[in-house]
Amino acid sequence: MHYGEIKKCDIANGPGVRVSLFVSGCRNHCPGCFNKETWDFCYGKPFTTETKDHIMELLKPDYIEGFSLLGGEPFEPENQEELVRLLKEIKENYPKKNIWCYTGYTFETLLRNPLQAKLLQYIDVLVDGKFKQELRDESLCFRGSKNQRLIDVQASLQAEEGVTYNY
Secondary structure (H helix, E strand, C coil): CEEEEEEEEECCCCCCEEEEEEECCCCCCCCCCCCHHHHCCCCCEECCHHHHHHHHHHCCCCCEEEEEEECCCCCCHHHHHHHHHHHHHHHHHCCCCEEEEECCCCHHHHHCCHHHHHHHCCCCEEEECCCCHHHECCCCCCCCECCCEEEEHHHHHHHCCCCECCC
């Protein structure tokens, strides 16, 4: 797995101050994507043990509310194994910090794929759906287009359908 960027004090991709990881690789290729360079699976740097350790260190301060995972596309098969390990470790070491993830897939589609569903168990809020330029709305909180949803993942897993996260 490769990644394009780690933001250590992100305030745009979830509530509060967050650490954000932008993974590389995306097959969705949404027109108007703000992060086209991360479509390439080899963009940026390789994700290593040192990278993971750096993220874990960045999450230590109490003022960091959580972790956000973006892309590229976190749910691409090439990213799954590494991200499951990373999110599991974050949850084990920082159980009070929330994890947000942005994806072009819908929650319902992810549930049907066992490997992708495995990653969902560690995510608190999923911003789902492809970015659609014709539905772009800059007034929306934490999403770019009107079709995208904020999903309470843990409540949704219990209900086996998407439950809206109310921010």
